[in-house]
Amino acid sequence: MPPVTLRDVARHAGVSHQTVSNVLNGHPHVLATTRDRVLAAILALDYHPHQAAKALREARVTTLCCTFCGHDPENIDDPYRNLVQSAFIAEAQGHGYSVTTAFIGEDGDLAPLRQRFLQRQFGGTVLVGTTLTSAQLRTIQGWSLPTVLFDHALPDTVSISADYAAGMAALVQRHVATGRRHLALIIPVADPGSTSVERREAFLQACAQHGVQGRLVDGDWSYASGYRAMQALWAGDHPPDAVLGGNDRMGTGALRAAHDLGLAVPADVGISGFDDFQFAQFTTPALTTVRIPHGDMARHAVRALITVLGGGTPPSRVVPLSLTVRESA
Template sequence: MPSSLKSPPTSSEVARRAGVSRTTVSFVLNNVRDQGISEATREKVLTAAREIGYEPNAAARTLAGGTTGTVALVIPKAEHLYVDVFLAQLVASINQECHRYGLKMLIESSDDEGREPGGFVDLVRSRRIDGLIVVNPSMPGREYLERVLEAGIPMVVFGAGLPDMDRFHTTGNDTSLSSKMAVNHLIGLGHSRIAFVNFAQPEYLAVNERERGWREAMAEHGFAIDPAWVAYADISAASGYRATQELLARKVPFTALFAGNDTIAFGAIRALNEAGLRVPQDVALVGYDDIPMAEFASPALTTVRTDTVGLGRDAMAMLMALLRKETPVRTTVPEALMPLVVRESCGARLASVQKK
């Protein structure tokens, strides 16, 4: 009885579909760059491989090109993928780019309970990956990044604008500048008592940058900051809800709130509403990231727009340049301000209506 199982596609089929030789297919799929193959031909081969579902044997690729065809994406905790929309979008973007380059992506968490801190360094030591992208590095994890750097493994870190990161290849935006812009927007609406709920604990470098933007905006306008105006959430909307409850329980009045990201802002809205406070009439609110759900919040969320898909694309482009031993070019300008999307939650539209 003939088998109903279909044989997996071969490199010969890729070659026929792309109209090239099997040797060219081998060079392209093993990322051999010194054979004079044009980018158009390279893309043609990768497209043909994707279309027929061809996946070269990983072991053969390792032997042929000395590489594994795998890159690692290092995130703080795997559970963040369940609750952090920004991170989920970023992972999807990087994964899509990996497919485009014919690579596999491995996700590794750095701070999960029960795991040895910096465990991702083992992937480097064992040469199970060709390079890695690190998202939201922490201060304790800095020493492990130094080890990877010293080992000469291609690495891109989301850390543009962070202090003491000059030795690393960094990508992303300077979030302190855009955070400062968001707070200045609230100040421009007449607020001087502006609280801040950050999206995670201050051990994460990006968390400190958003807080720095808040503090600098307040200081430049001569507004004193009450220590009771700052609280730290833990990525999820539920943690934003609890952190905002904590702020309210301190009984130190504020008229505006800057949330470290949009997910936290969703939790903050609920906590404020349950306390009998209306957004924006009683407390103006601004978030960060402009996740897809932001415009559907009630009220619609004013927020800093982040090009998450573009960030993932840029990170992979930098990593690919390093893997090819080329000089990486950053297409994202760290100092560029992200656009502020003004909707209902900050009260700007309400104020304009009242003036009329």
């Protein structure tokens, strides 16, 4: 099947090919209704205007996009999203760029992101999150949209990710060193995202290496799911002597449940998190956790994207993590 051409788009939209060209080049005198009709035709025909994208790259880019993949735009209480976004904005502004935010929902619909790119709302994006698939990435790259991956690594793409496996191994080692032999990890057990997979596999592998029992308990990254999982563990016949939250929110939820159950932490059970968000040091007891330098990672991602926009190919990074030992484990 021959590739879709600019004239095909013009026929589908009922306009001249020059009008399509004007839309792609951001001509200021195109009527909004006409522009919308042309953009709809581009999306319907899956037209890939490579020359227009090339012109966008070569023009002075003044706006970068922070695209959250699989995140709910209405979940404004998510400390991960807030920290990453604020660090992204601060770093971009320091280099003379403004920032816009976009979302790819759980339905995986890429059309809104593509339409905004074609409307020249931004010149490049950092794709944040672990749910982006290889197929989605190939589609985005087909638009000639300059991209950098954040918190995720895929082949042939610049990425800034973290060594979650080593972080989880260090956390298991900490619990074992304090005498724990029956460990439970609260984490989304069916989540295909790379960070979930890395943490689950590293936990089970580390438990096996130390000769201790390790089991997975389902959670959804929220405080409430950590609370529920802890309650369920103590309602069972064989409660663990260490509970690891897959993130700090689930670890904090487990801490609250332990308090309500009348358990002493860490005397009766060790509890930990994974993130080292600011609130972790103010729980009672203060939460032992793994520090992920989200802010540093976001700044690396912005600098990498600026390099890509300039025609360079920066190296991918895997950022090391560190164990923060506090009172809970």
